[in-house]
Amino acid sequence: MISPGSVSSAVAPHPDIIRIRSVVKTFAGTQALKGVNLDIRPGEIHALCGGNGSGKSTLIKILSGVYQADEGGTISVGERSVAAHEMKPSAAVELGVRTVHQDLAVFPDLTVAENFGLGGGFKTDRFGRIAWREQRNIAQRLIDEFEIPTTPNTTLNKLSLAERTQVAIARALRGSEGNPSLLILDEPTAALPVREVDQLLTSLRRLAQAGQAILYVSHRLDEVLALSDTISILRDGSLVETKPATGYTEASLVEAMLGRAIEQALPHTPHTVGTEPTVQITKLTSGPLSSINLQAYPGEIVGIAGLMGSGRSRVLRTLFGLEHVEAGEIRFKGKPISFTRPDQAMSAGIAMVPENRIQDANFPDLSIEENITVTVLGRYFRRLRMATSAARGEASALSRSFKVKASSVRAPMTSLSGGNQQKVIMARWMQRKPTLLLLDEPTQGVDAGARADIYALVRAATAAGASAIVVASDFEELAQVADRVLVLRRGRIVAELTGGQITAHRLTELSMSEGNERP
């Protein structure tokens, strides 16, 4: 038996305790998890906190069987135990680990009873027909047990999102009755409207009081503090500490997540900034955004920090003509604009690198050359035909200067690694010499070398007089590259930091914590 860590020694032993021991996970030579030990007691809501890349997601994926850990670890629920490298989704369910992901995986067009059936199997009669009456009875029992305000025949789209989450939880826990089990909730409130959050949290407390062990993952620190009994903090793949929730404040939680080392703000080289803003947004309201003010000046990189749902991509999409302006004004180079299509924004001199490369930027079937020239097709239509060799020459030159590692620009886009694909997409836009560059997560899934290259390109463009607005969830990165950062929270700008004020610590604190808003 592996000796329990110092943390669990303080906890009274319980026969149905969930023990995670020595879980290590290595990805391509880097350790994402460096031997994690964690105990979760029945009846406890145990929050798991950690910043970007702390290993939080990896740990949950191992517990639910999506990833297999390296050899050596074990995961046990009560008396049952599985080696961590043998975890599979089926093994996790058998062990009693039930996970409800953020997207819930429920079927909105089907009834509650059908949703339960699809998750846990239908009862059939001897002709193989679904025994609907029995199925409805099962559903009614679950509804009663989990106190969901609905009926078996209600379709899910008539329920609130909180109630759908309850259905997903009931479905996940179905069949584990009588045996100890662990319920993992991955960001369950992220998609919920504020008024429904309490409804869900109340139902979670009831579950815990009934003896359910819950591992709760959320980035909303106020919720974590209000809801959980115990908080464990992961940082750089290691479990830093586990303490009762009452021992934390939002500030100490952020402190623990980021580490004690006080960050040194990088010296910001002063950049020549023009006096006339390239873009000026006044009291913009659109979707989640309400009354946003933003200016970007020539030569400047403006960062936008914010969590999911804060409206950060919406700012860029609205500027690019993809979203409707409900109220407010956007001025570009002094003139009011209201674009309804990207091509209008493009002819004005705006470029946008979207957040999701695979879905919104790559042309997988086309060659690198075609991927680069797609924004300047008219340029190569000479003497009534595409000037293929000119386009190829230009594309080769660009892909060299953007350091794209490819055998030839005629190779298909899919032959490149993620970082090189992103450089191709940068090249596609940079050749248009945009005056405003909108970058949404430009380094997502990109290796460190390519990341530096990409930001060097952005800096070169701004040095030549362009403005850039960058959205990045890596606050460390934002602190390094941005001259000025606006923090968005729930559709509002809650802070603006400049120069030495910009640290990942401050950005995390400002974008996560509710309450102490500073101008």
Place this chain on the structure above:
Amino acid sequence: MTNSSGLSSSRHQNKTGIPVGRVLEYAGLPIALVLLVVWFRLDSDSSTAFRSSANITNILANQSVTGIVALAMVIPLVCGYFDLSVAAIAGLANVATAAVIGTHGQSVLVGILAGIGCGLVAGLVNAFLVAGLKLNGFIATLGTFTLLGGLLQWYTGGQTITNGIPRSLSAWGMQNFLGLPRPFWLLIVVAIVAWYLLAHTPLGRKFEAIGSNESAARLVGIRVERTVAIAFMLSATLASIAGVLLTVRTGGANPTGGTSYLFPALAAVFLGATAIRPGRYNVWGTVFGVFLVAVAVNGFTFLGAEAWVNNVFNGAALVLAVMISTLVGRHNEAKLKAAVQHDAPAPKDLPEPDPIDTHQ
């Protein structure tokens, strides 16, 4: 085969000479066509009939209609949209031309313009349904295909229109130009125009971009709805030309004449996607596809095969073509993935970014 050993082998091939695998991949279809022709010419059962100039003229002229219908289908397919109605639009243009000239006694020119005009109206309906209302192209054009077929039956009363069509019209289609039948030349001209549009204009590049990733196409400033509508209109134009040619070839119109071209054209398009530019719908591959199917059916008929062979061969060719292009595509993708994984640097965050912040 040379091309089974990964990307690196293609570099070696250039040193060692002819890359057999790649030649087969790109030119498999034309090679198969040549082999079939050689076989039917040499086989004593079929050779005399097959090599007769009447037969060759017949194949070339007959298949011109199929070829133009197939090319009409290629254009929306490059954008990623099916247009099954092209054969019915050809039928519409066929009947309209014949009716205006024959029944209403108008000049040939007016008849041709009327035929093409009717086809364009049908194309406009398709464009509205698929690009405007964003209905599923496959289902919507299957609907217009069936609908048009029904309307043609109603209009003609199920009768063929032959009365009043001037002999000079069908005579034009019988004549040769530079030793080859005129309809074949028309196919070549249409193919060159389609190839020019698709391969040598910004419009063609936009079609390909939309076909590859519609969402990304929108985000690089392509006006997707408008471009798709243009593709359907171009497709209707080509289909109408095929319909007019059908009037010339048959000296009249038959209510089901046009619609019968759907499956041969479909088979040709998918066969075409296996060659010249493997994995992509392309003009010259389609032309070879048309003649491969036609020569095979023709030759087998001389070898004593019965009429049902036509459908069996078309069906088999369609299934085989889809199978080959899918399997080749999958194989190439696996090859690329292996190559990428081999020399890809260690990614920045292999465990995906924490949900601290992703989409909205």
